[in-house]
Structures are given as structure tokens and as C-alpha cells.
Amino acid sequence: MDPRGGSFLFGLRTRTTMHNHRQLCLLVMVALNLTPLILAQFPRECVTPVGLRSGQCCPSPTGVVNDECGSATGRGQCVSISADSRRHGPQYPHDGQDDRERWPLRFFNRTCRCNGNFSGYNCGRCRHGLTGPNCTQSISVVRRNVMQMTSAEKKAFVTALDMAKRTVHPDLVICTRRYQEVLGPDGNTPQFENITIYNYFVWTHYYSVSKTFLGAGQASFGGVDFSHEGPGFVTWHRFHLLQLERDMQDMLGDASFALPYWDFAIGGSECDVCTDDLLGARSVFDVNSVSPNSIFSQWRVICESVQDYDTLGTICNNSETSPIRRNPAGNVARPMVQKLPEPQDVVDCLDLKTFDTPPYYSTSSESFRNTIEGYSAPQGGYDPVVRSLHNLAHLFLNGTGGQTHLSPNDPIFVLLHTFTDAIFDEWLRRHAPGEAVYPEENAPIGHNRQFNMVPFWPPVTNAEMFVSAPGNLGYTYEVTWPSRPYTVSEIITIVIVAVVLIVLVGSGVVACGMRARFYGTTEGLEPLLGETFRRYSEDDRRMEKSQSVV
Ligand SMILES: *[C@@H]1O[C@H](CO)[C@@H](O)[C@H](O)[C@H]1NC(C)=O
Ligand SMILES: *[C@@H]1O[C@H](CO)[C@@H](O)[C@H](O)[C@H]1NC(C)=O
Ligand SMILES: *[C@@H]1O[C@H](CO)[C@@H](O)[C@H](O)[C@H]1NC(C)=O
Ligand SMILES: *[C@@H]1O[C@H](CO)[C@@H](O)[C@H](O)[C@H]1NC(C)=O
Ligand SMILES: *[C@@H]1O[C@H](CO)[C@@H](O)[C@H](O)[C@H]1NC(C)=O
Ligand SMILES: *[C@@H]1O[C@H](CO)[C@@H](O)[C@H](O)[C@H]1NC(C)=O
Numbered sequence: 001m002d003p004r005g006g007s008f009l010f011g012l013r014t015r016t017t018m019h020n021h022r023q024l025c026l027l028v029m030v031a032l033n034l035t036p037l038i039l040a041q042f043p044r045e046c047v048t049p050v051g052l053r054s055g056q057c058c059p060s061p062t063g064v065v066n067d068e069c070g071s072a073t074g075r076g077q078c079v080s081i082s083a084d085s086r087r088h089g090p091q092y093p094h095d096g097q098d099d100r101e102r103w104p105l106r107f108f109n110r111t112c113r114c115n116g117n118f119s120g121y122n123c124g125r126c127r128h129g130l131t132g133p134n135c136t137q138s139i140s141v142v143r144r145n146v147m148q149m150t151s152a153e154k155k156a157f158v159t160a161l162d163m164a165k166r167t168v169h170p171d172l173v174i175c176t177r178r179y180q181e182v183l184g185p186d187g188n189t190p191q192f193e194n195i196t197i198y199n200y201f202v203w204t205h206y207y208s209v210s211k212t213f214l215g216a217g218q219a220s221f222g223g224v225d226f227s228h229e230g231p232g233f234v235t236w237h238r239f240h241l242l243q244l245e246r247d248m249q250d251m252l253g254d255a256s257f258a259l260p261y262w263d264f265a266i267g268g269s270e271c272d273v274c275t276d277d278l279l280g281a282r283s284v285f286d287v288n289s290v291s292p293n294s295i296f297s298q299w300r301v302i303c304e305s306v307q308d309y310d311t312l313g314t315i316c317n318n319s320e321t322s323p324i325r326r327n328p329a330g331n332v333a334r335p336m337v338q339k340l341p342e343p344q345d346v347v348d349c350l351d352l353k354t355f356d357t358p359p360y361y362s363t364s365s366e367s368f369r370n371t372i373e374g375y376s377a378p379q380g381g382y383d384p385v386v387r388s389l390h391n392l393a394h395l396f397l398n399g400t401g402g403q404t405h406l407s408p409n410d411p412i413f414v415l416l417h418t419f420t421d422a423i424f425d426e427w428l429r430r431h432a433p434g435e436a437v438y439p440e441e442n443a444p445i446g447h448n449r450q451f452n453m454v455p456f457w458p459p460v461t462n463a464e465m466f467v468s469a470p471g472n473l474g475y476t477y478e479v480t481w482p483s484r485p486y487t488v489s490e491i492i493t494i495v496i497v498a499v500v501l502i503v504l505v506g507s508g509v510v511a512c513g514m515r516a517r518f519y520g521t522t523e524g525l526e527p528l529l530g531e532t533f534r535r536y537s538e539d540d541r542r543m544e545k546s547q548s549v550v
Contacts, residue, residue, distance in 0.1 A: 061124025069112035076123030129474025230447030235465035262415035271328035325399035343482035345378035
């Protein structure tokens with residue numbers, strides 16, 4: 001058995017006393033099939049003054065005229081964008097003040113719609129899970145536990161992340177001003193910048209959680225979040241990871257590259273992925289820093305100038321500032337976040353039957369989504385002081401990775417979220433819910449089923465990500481899920497059944513012996529059988545009682 005799986009089970013064993021657990025080894029190795037969807041702020045070729053004024057972003061994959069969206073070869077066509085106009089929850093009381101409302105209509109109202117298996121902002125590529133010149137070959141990648149990778153695989157992953165931190169995104173550029181100021185002071189200088197692949201990953205997250213600027217001298221409005229505290233939490237982060245994974249595949253020229261995951265549900269106060277061969281050990285010079293032996297000690301964060309964004313109404317850009325800060329288990333002021341989630345928390349959360357519950361917010365109770373996100377106890381009950389699962393893993397890091405607007409700057413974010421996505425995918429597999437359980441309206445702004453997730457381009461809805469990954473998105477997880485330990489009442493039941501069986505077998509042996517000895521006499525047999533049956537029915541009644549508790 002692999003070391004990771006071993007310690008997973010060991011943790012469980014010590015917590016749940018003696019009893020052996022069911023070894024449900026659920027290797028998620030599924031038939032890889034075709035799928036829907038697309039990728040990507042805005043393609044470089046669309047952010048010209050003319051492009052912005054037209055509201056249309058329909059480039060050609062071949063770059064020739066009269067081939068927008070590859071229409072000349074039947075790949076796709078330029079269509080108007082539909083954006084969700086259903087009611088959203090009461091959390092966001094403004095209207096028309098935020099560029100992200102009815103995304104992406106403030107910027108563009110026409111985009112490519114690709115035919116068949118084609119995809120991408122210009123229909124020049126294939127949907128997730130397909131490849132080949134005509135996008136007819138299936139392809140799937142396997143996301144694995146980072147702790148189970150070989151040293152060579154770990155090294156390759158760390159090197160790839162570092163390359164992504166330094167490689168300019170080939171297609172996408174970021175907007176660094178609100179729409180109102182997007183054409184610059186002279187009205188003819190689009191305010192867009194190149195950004196690296198990894199920093200794009202950080203920027204999209206920042207953009208989705210940033211406050212609404214209400215005007216100079218006014219406090220910005222913080223009660224808005226297009227990627228957290230709502231049903232879109234799981235779908236948004238799923239697409240976020242897919243985008244990074246595909247960008248890295250392209251960068252590496254390796255279609256089989258898969259993001260690994262960090263099984264953070266190991267309890268205890270040790271960050272097992274915080275080693276220099278992975279995400280970086282703790283520096284011996286500063287408890288809040290990453291070891292100089294790790295490449296990540298050289299990384300600098302973006303999106304840190306919150307003061308500027310909130311008072312000037314500017315937007316995060318690609319300029320890098322301070323190093324990553326991280327102090328695993330170091331938040332002495334908040335003991336509750338000094339320990340990682342337990343395996344049992346995952347078991348409990350996967351048992352929840354309802355995807356999300358009104359008000360579809362961070363106050364939802366008995367909601368799978370609010371539980372995996374970590375605002376509820378792992379068993380589903382909402383409790384304002386609880387931080388569990390995903391939230392707990394973030395807060396445990398006590399640093400860059402624990403602050404929402406900055407968190408993806410710490411690359412642990414990637415692995416923390418692939419594991420969160422693995423739990424989401426396992427929940428989809430076990431409960432097979434169908435699209436209807438995802439709320440169509442009254443979720444917080446950004447979280448309705450048909451809302452285009454902010455700020456991805458071309459438009460992709462929450463619904464498109466609410467599908468099982470192996471059959472639709474071209475990836476699977478290789479995970480051994482922890483199994484539920486026996487409860488006290490189950491243990492009692494098992495003991496009683498065992499005792500009854502022993503008694504039955506024992507008395508059967510005795511009875512047979514008696515019968516053999518007193519064969520032919522009814523006096524010797526009757527009282528003994530009677531006694532045995534009486535005892536059995538007593539035990540039987542007790543057993544039923546304990547079973548009803550299970
Ligand atoms: C699309 O956007 C352009 C540019 O902002 C605008 O002129 C046009 O009226 C819009 N079309 C629709 C249908 O909203
Ligand atoms: C792709 O489609 C074109 C046009 O239908 C065809 O000529 C070509 O053989 C196909 N290529 C492959 C690899 O299937
Ligand atoms: C899309 O790909 C699948 C899987 O290879 C194939 O069966 C299907 O025919 C393709 N669809 C189109 C429209 O090419
Ligand atoms: C952005 O990157 C592209 C491609 O690498 C390059 O052609 C372009 O000049 C860059 N733009 C700026 C403003 O640096
Ligand atoms: C990038 O953002 C920083 C922080 O807000 C700001 O000081 C800087 O001027 C910005 N750079 C550009 C080119 O806008
Ligand atoms: C880290 O923990 C300290 C208390 O030990 C706390 O004051 C600080 O706010 C925490 N930092 C983050 C980013 O959570």
C-alpha cells in the first residue's frame with residue numbers, strides 16, 4: 001500500500017478505535033468520453049479600440065478575413081451572447097454599478113459559438129476531453145495525489161508551475177480599468193496588459209471577489225463575491241482549474257499533463273506538502289516565509305494593492321510585489337484553524353444529499369456546497385463560528401493562501417482546490433443529482449445556474465461545470481476515499497449478533513450432543529430447545545432496537 005493511503009487509514013483507525021473499516025477503494029478510473037465547453041479575460045486581438053467599440057469578439061482561428069470563428073471551415077459562427085437575467089439574491093443591492101453584472105455584456109455582446117466538438121474563443125480548438133485535427137479522438141488525464149508522485153514527477157510539476165509563473169499567456173490579456181475607463185485617458189488607448197499564465201490564474205480569482213467601486217470618496221461595496229458563498233463555488237473553481245491545466249498543457253506541449261491534488265483531510269497540524277521538493281518548507285529564518293531552498297521563495301504576489309483598487313477604482317495588474325507568506329498551523333490567536341480537516345469530515349460531507357439550500361449563501365444549512373466550502377460543520381449544520389474542509393485548509397495556511405483576494409498566489413491553492421473538486425466530483429458520482437438541483441434563480445449574484453462565470457472568456461455558465469468530470473470534462477481523480485467507521489450502535493449490533501451466533505452454534509452443538517445421548521426420549525430434548533429459543537428471541541428484540549439506531 002502506498003504511504004499516503006496508509007496514513008489515511010491509520011488516522012482513521014486511531015480515531016475510531018479497534019474496528020476494521022470497510023475498504024471501499026474507489027479508484028475513479030472511468031470511461032473517458034467526449035464533452036462540452038470552452039476556455040478563457042479577453043483575447044489580445046479583440047481589445048483594440050475598434051474591437052471594443054463594436055462589442056464583438058469573434059476572431060478567426062486562421063487569421064484570415066471572412067473566417068470569423070472558423071466559419072469558412074464550418075467550425076463555428078459569431079452569435080450574440082445570452083446572459084442570465086433571472087433574479088439574484090438580496091446580498092447585492094446595487095444595479096448597473098458593477099461591470100460584472102450580466103457578465104460579459106458590459107464588454108462584449110457577441111462571441112463565437114462553436115459547432116460539434118470544436119471549442120475556444122475562435123473555435124480553433126477542441127472541447128475538453130477531445131483532441132485531434134477534427135476533435136474526434138477522446139483524451140483524458142488523471143489527477144493524482146501529489147504525495148504519491150515519484151521525485152521526478154514532483155520535480156516536473158514544480159518546474160512546470162514555475163514556468164507558468166514566468167510565461168506570458170499566449171492568447172489572453174487582462175483589463176486593468178473599469179469599463180468606464182477602458183479606453184484610457186485619450187479615449188483611444190485600451191487599458192489591457194499581458195499577464196503570465198500563473199498570474200492570470202491569480203488575477204481571475206481576484207477579479208471575481210473584488211469589491212464594487214461606487215465612486216471616489218465612497219466606500220467600495222464588499223458584499224459581492226462571484227465565486228464564493230454560493231452554489232457557483234464548486235463550478236467556478238472547477239473551471240478555474242481546467243483553464244490553468246489546459247494553459248499548462250499548451251505551455252508544455254503535453255496534452256497528458258494533469259494537476260495533482262493535496263489530500264488536506266489528514267488531521268493534525270503538519271503541512272505534509274510543505275517540503276522543498278513540493279510546495280516549499282518553512283524557512284528557518286522566518287516562520288512566515290517559504291524556505292530559500294524552494295523555488296517558491298522567489299515568487300512574488302500580485303493583486304496586493306487593495307487600498308488602490310478600493311479608493312482609486314483601479315484593478316489588479318501584472319505587477320508583482322511581496323513574497324508568499326505562509327505559517328502552517330501558525331494562527332495562535334485562532335486554535336480552531338491550527339488543525340487540518342479530518343478524513344471523517346470528508347465522509348460526512350459526501351453523505352449530504354442536498355446540493356444547496358436556500359438562501360444559497362454562506363448561511364445555508366444541510367447544504368453539500370456550503371459544507372465542502374466550509375461554512376458549515378462537516379455534517380451539514382450551519383454554525384457561524386465553524387470553519388471546515390476547504391475554508392479550514394485555507395485558514396490553516398495562515399498567510400497569503402488564507403486571504404481570499406490573494407490566495408492563489410500561494411501555489412498550494414491549486415492542490416487544495418483540485419482536492420475540493422475531487423470531493424465535488426465524487427458527490428456528483430454518488431448522488432447523480434441532475435442539473436435541476438442547481439438553483440436557477442435567487443442565488444447570490446453570479447451564482448444562478450445560467451450565469452456566465454466572471455471573468456471567464458468565452459462565456460461559460462455554472463451549469464456547464466455541473467457535470468461529472470470523467471464523462472464530460474476529460475479528467476478523472478485517482479483517490480481512495482476514507483470509509484465511514486462503525487458507529488457505537490453498529491458495534492453493539494455486531495457484538496450482539498456475534499454472541500447470538502456463538503450461543504446458537506454452541507447450544508446447537510450441545511443440543512446435538514444431548515439429542516445423540518438422549519435420542520428417543522422427549523424429556524431430555526424439549527426443555528433445552530425451549531430455553532434456547534427464549535434466549536434467542538430476547539436477543540433478537542435487543543438487536544432490532546440497536547439496529548433502528550443505525
Ligand atoms: C452590443 O455592443 C455594442 C458596443 O457596446 C453596441 O453598440 C450594441 O448596441 C450592442 N448590441 C446589443 C444588441 O446590445
Ligand atoms: C478531418 O476532416 C477532414 C474533412 O472532413 C478530412 O478530410 C480529414 O481526413 C479528417 N482528418 C482526420 C484525422 O480525421
Ligand atoms: C465528437 O467526438 C466524438 C468522440 O470521438 C465522436 O464520436 C463524434 O462523432 C464527434 N462529433 C462530431 C460532430 O464530430
Ligand atoms: C504582449 O505579448 C505579446 C505576445 O508575447 C506581444 O506581441 C505584445 O507586444 C505584448 N504587449 C505588451 C504591451 O507588452
Ligand atoms: C499596477 O498596479 C499598481 C498598484 O495599484 C500601480 O501602482 C501601478 O501604477 C499599476 N501599473 C500600471 C501600468 O497601471
Ligand atoms: C496568522 O495568525 C496570526 C495570529 O497568530 C493572525 O494575527 C494573522 O491575522 C493570521 N494571518 C492570516 C493571513 O490569517
